[in-house]
Amino acid sequence: MATVSYKDATRIYPGADHAAVDKLNLEIGDGEFMVLVGPSGCGKSTSLRMLAGLEEVNSGSVWIGDQDVTGLAPKDRDVAMVFQNYALYPHMTVADNMGFALKMKGVAKDERESRVLEAAKLLGLEDLLTRKPKNLSGGQRQRVAMGRAIVRDPQVFLMDEPLSNLDARLRVQTRTQIAALQTRLGVTTVYVTHDQVEAMTMGDRVAVMKDGKLQQVDRPLALYDSPKNLFVAGFIGSPAMNLLPARVVDGGVELGDLVLPVPRETTERATGADVVLGVRPENFELSPTGEGLTMTVNAVEETGADSYLYGSLTGVPHDQQVVARVTTRTPPSRGERVLLHIDPAKVHVFDKTTTERIS
Amino acid sequence: MRRPAGRNAPLDAAGWHTGPVPRFLSAKPDARLIPLPWGTPLAEWPVEHLVALPRGISRHVVRFIKVGDQVYGAKEVVEHVAIHEYRLLHDLRRLGTPSVEPVAVVSGRVDADGVPLDPVLITRHLDFALPYRSLFSPGVRHDTVMRLLDAMVVLLARLHLLGFMWGDVSLSNILFRRDADTFAAYLVDAETGELHDQLTDGQRSHDLEIARVNIFGDFCDLEAGGLLDESLDPLSLVETIESRYHELWDELTGLEEFSDSELYRIESRVRRLNALGFDVAELDIQTSPDGRTISIQPKVVDAGHHSRRLMRLTGLDTEENQARRLLNDLDTFRARMQLQDADESVVAHQWLTECFEPVISAIPPELSGKRDPAQIYHEVLDYRWYMSQREDREAPLVKATKGYVRDVLNTLPDEAMSRDVLVTVDGGDHRLINPYDPSLGFVDDLEGDEGPVHDPWEEAAEGIDAGQAEVLDVDALRRRG
Numbered sequence: 043m044a045t046v047s048y049k050d051a052t053r054i055y056p057g058a059d060h061a062a063v064d065k066l067n068l069e070i071g072d073g074e075f076m077v078l079v080g081p082s083g084c085g086k087s088t089s090l091r092m093l094a095g096l097e098e099v100n101s102g103s104v105w106i107g108d109q110d111v112t113g114l115a116p117k118d119r120d121v122a123m124v125f126q127n128y129a130l131y132p133h134m135t136v137a138d139n140m141g142f143a144l145k146m147k148g149v150a151k152d153e154r155e156s157r158v159l160e161a162a163k164l165l166g167l168e169d170l171l172t173r174k175p176k177n178l179s180g181g182q183r184q185r186v187a188m189g190r191a192i193v194r195d196p197q198v199f200l201m202d203e204p205l206s207n208l209d210a211r212l213r214v215q216t217r218t219q220i221a222a223l224q225t226r227l228g229v230t231t232v233y234v235t236h237d238q239v240e241a242m243t244m245g246d247r248v249a250v251m252k253d254g255k256l257q258q259v260d261r262p263l264a265l266y267d268s269p270k271n272l273f274v275a276g277f278i279g280s281p282a283m284n285l286l287p288a289r290v291v292d293g294g295v296e297l298g299d300l301v302l303p304v305p306r307e308t309t310e311r312a313t314g315a316d317v318v319l320g321v322r323p324e325n326f327e328l329s330p331t332g333e334g335l336t337m338t339v340n341a342v343e344e345t346g347a348d349s350y351l352y353g354s355l356t357g358v359p360h361d362q363q364v365v366a367r368v369t370t371r372t373p374p375s376r377g378e379r380v381l382l383h384i385d386p387a388k389v390h391v392f393d394k395t396t397t398e399r400i401s
Numbered sequence: 402m403r404r405p406a407g408r409n410a411p412l413d414a415a416g417w418h419t420g421p422v423p424r425f426l427s428a429k430p431d432a433r434l435i436p437l438p439w440g441t442p443l444a445e446w447p448v449e450h451l452v453a454l455p456r457g458i459s460r461h462v463v464r465f466i467k468v469g470d471q472v473y474g475a476k477e478v479v480e481h482v483a484i485h486e487y488r489l490l491h492d493l494r495r496l497g498t499p500s501v502e503p504v505a506v507v508s509g510r511v512d513a514d515g516v517p518l519d520p521v522l523i524t525r526h527l528d529f530a531l532p533y534r535s536l537f538s539p540g541v542r543h544d545t546v547m548r549l550l551d552a553m554v555v556l557l558a559r560l561h562l563l564g565f566m567w568g569d570v571s572l573s574n575i576l577f578r579r580d581a582d583t584f585a586a587y588l589v590d591a592e593t594g595e596l597h598d599q600l601t602d603g604q605r606s607h608d609l610e611i612a613r614v615n616i617f618g619d620f621c622d623l624e625a626g627g628l629l630d631e632s633l634d635p636l637s638l639v640e641t642i643e644s645r646y647h648e649l650w651d652e653l654t655g656l657e658e659f660s661d662s663e664l665y666r667i668e669s670r671v672r673r674l675n676a677l678g679f680d681v682a683e684l685d686i687q688t689s690p691d692g693r694t695i696s697i698q699p700k701v702v703d704a705g706h707h708s709r710r711l712m713r714l715t716g717l718d719t720e721e722n723q724a725r726r727l728l729n730d731l732d733t734f735r736a737r738m739q740l741q742d743a744d745e746s747v748v749a750h751q752w753l754t755e756c757f758e759p760v761i762s763a764i765p766p767e768l769s770g771k772r773d774p775a776q777i778y779h780e781v782l783d784y785r786w787y788m789s790q791r792e793d794r795e796a797p798l799v800k801a802t803k804g805y806v807r808d809v810l811n812t813l814p815d816e817a818m819s820r821d822v823l824v825t826v827d828g829g830d831h832r833l834i835n836p837y838d839p840s841l842g843f844v845d846d847l848e849g850d851e852g853p854v855h856d857p858w859e860e861a862a863e864g865i866d867a868g869q870a871e872v873l874d875v876d877a878l879r880r881r882g
Contacts (some may be wrong), residue, residue, distance in 0.1 A: 056598060056599070056694070057597065061465065065552065068637065070535055075856050091603075092792050094603075094607070095603040095606075095607070096601065096603045096604045096607050097601060097603065097604075098603070100599050100866075115602070115603065115606050116603050116606050116607045116610065117606065123607075128460060129457075129458045129459055129571075129573060129840060130460075130840075131458070131460075131618055131619070131621070131622035131625070132458060132622065132626075132839070132840055132841060132842030132843075133622050133625040133626030133628075133842055133843070134621060136619075136621050138625065139618075142616070142618050143614050144635060145621070146613070146614065146617045146635075146639065165858070166856055166857050166858040166859075167856075168515075169854040169855055170854055170856070173854075174842055175842075176841050176842055179859060181859060181862055182856065182858075182859065183460075185858065206479075206481070207482055208479075209479070209867070210867035210868075210870040210871075211865060211866075211867040211870075212459075213867075214865050214866070214867060214869045214870050215862040215865050216867075218862075219858060219862075226542050237870065238873070239870070239871060239873045242873055242878060243874075243877075254460050260879075262878055263879060263881070264753045266873075266875065266878060269559075269784075279873060279875075280436070280871065280872055280873040281562045323721065326874065334511075352806070
């Protein structure tokens with residue numbers, strides 16, 4: 043096991059006019075599950091590959107523990123890429139399917155068997171070790187693939203979109219299992235995904251990237267509750283945070299036909315009068331006082347005790363669709379107007395020009 | 402478009418299903434594919450649409466499907482992967498890489514109950530292809546194995562020269578074709594591939610490591626199934642792959658330095674690359690400031706030195722070593738006919754009509770599926786050489802062709818499309834559990850696999866709702882802290 047450190051690590055592809063990864067500084071703790079997340083082209087896979095040795099580091103360095111691995115060949119780094127895209131060998135037992143790579147490395151038979159048994163116990167595959175893979179379920183096959191990486195006993199696991207080829211059910215099943223397994227194994231893991239739900243569900247910490255730059259790294263709940271900038275605010279959360287144009291006025295921030303009381307020390311941080319208010323869908327409620335923002339409901343989606351209301355707010359541009367999650371026994375109908383209340387303490391305020399959080 | 406109704410699909414007055422219909426993404430559409438039962442999972446397709454051809458193992462459901470006299474490979478896989486692979490295979494073909502031809506992606510499939518099915522990637526079956534499971538079997542000659550490994554190494558180096566990182570090099574993802582006395586390897590699965598401008602050393606090294614592990618696993622699996630010749634050791638086979646790859650890569654791209662008195666080494670390097678089947682498109686030549694040291698390094702090399710020349714002269718599309726053999730025969734023809742001063746393309750046309758075509762047209766049509774034409778010509782030349790040795794005079798080509806058909810071709814198995822579903826091992830036969838899916842193994846692999854097993858992970862997974870994939874459960878996040 044080991045820590046991983048990126049120190050000003052930069053990758054510029056030949057002929058490119060900007061860095062694919064720009065001065066990345068990231069410390070990953072020993073045994074930590076770190077998820078790199080962001081949209082396509084944000085640099086998350088490149089960052090992982092710099093750690094794996096597949097991409098050159100043009101400047102800066104990458105460390106595993108106290109060793110600078112920047113110039114090392116991939117096979118000398120003691121990392122394992124967990125490869126979900128595998129075929130199981132039909133004539134070999136589950137045990138051999140897990141342990142054959144150790145045989146290639148010259149690991150003695152007793153040692154091989156002991157490592158395979160240990161991994162199989164962790165993976166709930168103990169009773170299947172002597173069987174051929176023909177009758178294994180999709181989930182069991184995934185676990186055999188994980189077993190192949192576990193028996194190698196690497197310092198760091200690397201996973202690049204490992205669930206992207208699976209159907210939705212197997213994806214949920216496998217992500218839960220990977221997270222549980224990583225906790226039990228305690229091996230430092232760097233995991234890349236474009237899916238923020240996957241990232242937030244699995245990671246001890248999540249690093250959000252955009253345009254080659256690290257935007258924020260924090261525990262999932264901290265990212266959700268205190269996004270550092272507009273990009274993180276809009277990217278993390280499903281449904282996404284409502285990001286609404288507003289103006290700084292005396293006594294707070296004006297949104298549509300409402301002035302929300304926002305502390306002066308917050309509004310003073312704004313570089314101009316234009317700000318963006320961020321409101322999570324669950325931070326709206328149907329106004330109990332007869333005051334609030336008027337929403338014209340375009341669609342209603344009921345999920346158990348809660349309803350998601352989709353619509354537009356009076357005074358806010360109509361192309362700005364707003365989502366509110368409210369608890370009510372009598373959800374409004376399509377076309378109806380409702381009054382929404384927002385708790386000012388739960389509003390996120392961003393500077394429109396710098397896009398940084400100011401609240 | 403309409404298609405026959407499924408069990409619960411909405412029907413129109415004529416009994417046709419009016420629900421969602423599949424969508425075909427295709428550059429060269431084959432209309433005969435459209436009426437196939439796309440509303441049925443590939444694993445459940447009626448056998449009248451299938452053909453059982455030998456192939457490697459796969460994680461996905463893969464079948465060979467037949468429409469008319471054409472056979473296609475079909476792979477059921479999630480949409481973004483299907484489209485990625487379809488486009489990548491197109492790029493590889495455009496770059497002249499030996500790979501299977503992508504035909505279509507069929508998406509928008511739903512079953513009779515309206516449940517979505519994964520798209521299907523369709524590729525054209527490679528005629529005269531020999532899957533590895535039939536090539537390393539007991540009785541195989543050691544030099545044949547080395548030629549197969551060399552073919553694989555050449556393919557990997559060619560792909561790496563183009564900037565292609567395969568990501569899943571394995572024997573299952575390669576097909577071999579005969580190429581004169583050697584083999585040519587073809588890529589048949591590009592699912593994990595990536596095309597870059599240029600690969601880093603780390604990417605090549607990673608690909609090679611994947612190749613080592615996967616191919617070692619492939620050989621161990623053949624060994625476990627009794628399908629590997631006992632004289633072959635999986636470990637030494639994969640070590641051979643690595644060392645041969647490095648030798649070839651160094652020859653293709655390495656920097657060579659020599660003194661200014663050895664300028665002939667420039668020509669030697671080019672000739673060595675030509676002999677390996679590569680043309681040098683760009684050679685970087687540098688001289689030291691004192692002019693005493695010359696360094697050369699190939700910057701752009703293209704595979705297909707001989708096959709391109711043969712294609713230009715005759716229009717014949719062959720493998721590289723077949724082309725080398727045919728070009729040698731063309732040169733011999735030129736000398737024998739004393740045509741040294743004639744235009745090369747005129748001589749080539751004469752050779753084609755007086756030598757090559759008469760041999761190929763003398764092959765009975767019912768035997769033409771045993772070898773492709775260039776391979777037949779190569780084998781006829783071999784046969785003629787032995788015949789001439791025996792008779793102590795040069796045997797005429799027509800007579801040699803008749804002898805070859807009678808003594809050799811008649812006895813060979815059909816390789817255009819082998820339908821053998823039995824795998825012979827040490828005199829016994831192993832029957833595949835499913836003749837259309839070798840990934841499931843043999844019937845006798847199942848011995849001792851009866852009875853349920855306790856698997857707490859599967860039990861815990863039973864209540865999982867696929868809808869959870871899309872929704873962030875904030876309450877659970879807060880409980881976690």
